[in-house]
Amino acid sequence: MPANLPPQYYELEKKYRAAGTAEEKLALLEEMLSTMPKHKGTDKLQADVKRRISKLKAQEQKKGGKRTSAFNIKREGAGQIALVGPPNSGKSALLQVLTRAEPEVADYPFTTRIPLAGMAAYEDVQVQLVDLPPLAGEYIDPWLPDLVRRADMLLVLLDLTDDPLHQLDGLETVLAEKRIYLAGGGRVDEEGRGTIKPCFLAANKLDAEGADETLFLMREMMDPPRDVLPISVLGGDNVNDLPRLLFESLKLIRVYTKIPGKPPDMHAPYVVARGTTVLDLAEKVHKDIVDSIKYARIWGAEKYDGQMVQLDYVLVDRDVIELHS
Ligand SMILES: Nc1nc2c(ncn2[C@@H]2O[C@H](COP(=O)(O)OP(=O)(O)O)[C@@H](O)[C@H]2O)c(=O)[nH]1
Ligand SMILES: [Mg+2]
Secondary structure (H helix, E strand, O other), X not given: OOOOOOHHHHHHHHHHHHOOOHHHHHHHHHHHHHHOOOOHHHHHHHHHHHHHHHHHHHHHHHOOHHHHHOOOOOOOOOOEXXXXXXXXXXXXXXXXXXXXXXXXXXXXXXXXXXXXXXXXXXXXXXXXXXXXXXXXXXOOOOHHHHHHHHXXXXXXXXXXXXXXXHHHHHHHHHXXXXXXXXXXXXXXXXXXXXEEEOEEEEEEOOOOOOHHHHHHXXXXXXXXXXXXXXXXXXXXXXXXXXXXXXXXXXXXXXXXXXXXXXXOOOOOOXXXXXXXXXXXXXXXXXXXXXXXXXXXXXXXXXXXXXXXXXXXXXXXXXXEEEEEO
């Protein structure tokens, strides 16, 4: 046995021996590989762990794609947002502060092995955040890119204590291998057969020493340039604004319906796409209304109270609408 292995490694090795499923075994091997110091003394062991990973992987592939949707997270709330980024960028910590979910947060990579969803509230609506293992390493479970493909948007969380542009590039490379591309990103779907994902970029650990400078450089060097929201999960910077910004990035609005002569139902907004018209909304409220609707009255930011509008009026966030047949 080579010397100088951290105690954590032996813990992992023990867990690995006790692990029941191939999935657990793979995740533990990944962790072992990442906790192992990389030098001549560990060459053999590294190769051995890699061999075990390949073997398990091959076995799993033989069994077929059966596990592909093993972790299909049911969409809830206004939209499903998958948290992606390098190991240790604070994805689980963010989930913990924005939702009631209780993920494991730790300063070593691959703490998160299965997806964990939580609901983040913005006023009277919620967005669903799904914390994921990092898209990196020797083995990526097929359910992971599947989940990323299905999500409405990605929240890319980078780490300002490391090289965020390098992380972003690495992430986009791995995603491109799975034919997933960030909208407006650095990789282009040349064959036109991939999935292009809306995304929101955030850079975490703004509290850390030198983070300001890293952020500045990142913005200077980013190609193509994109908006990045600096945050600090630990320090709180911009974290409370995030649910609102995510909701807005999903290009959604809230609309409240009311019945003539009665106050509006302010508890259950219709959450609809930006660009939705009165007629589109009528369709959602009730099929029967669509045939008979003539006009609507609006109470909202861009209209005077009760103003009459036509069926092609484009609704704005927080409009109260009364449908008239
Ligand atoms: N300085 C600093 N550390 C953070 C911040 N957010 C998370 N961390 C630390 O980064 C490490 C990794 O966090 P974790 O949420 O497990 O990362 P994940 O691998 O992306 O899920 C933990 O030690 C956290 O305490 C932050 O805003 N500032
Ligand atoms: Mg995590």
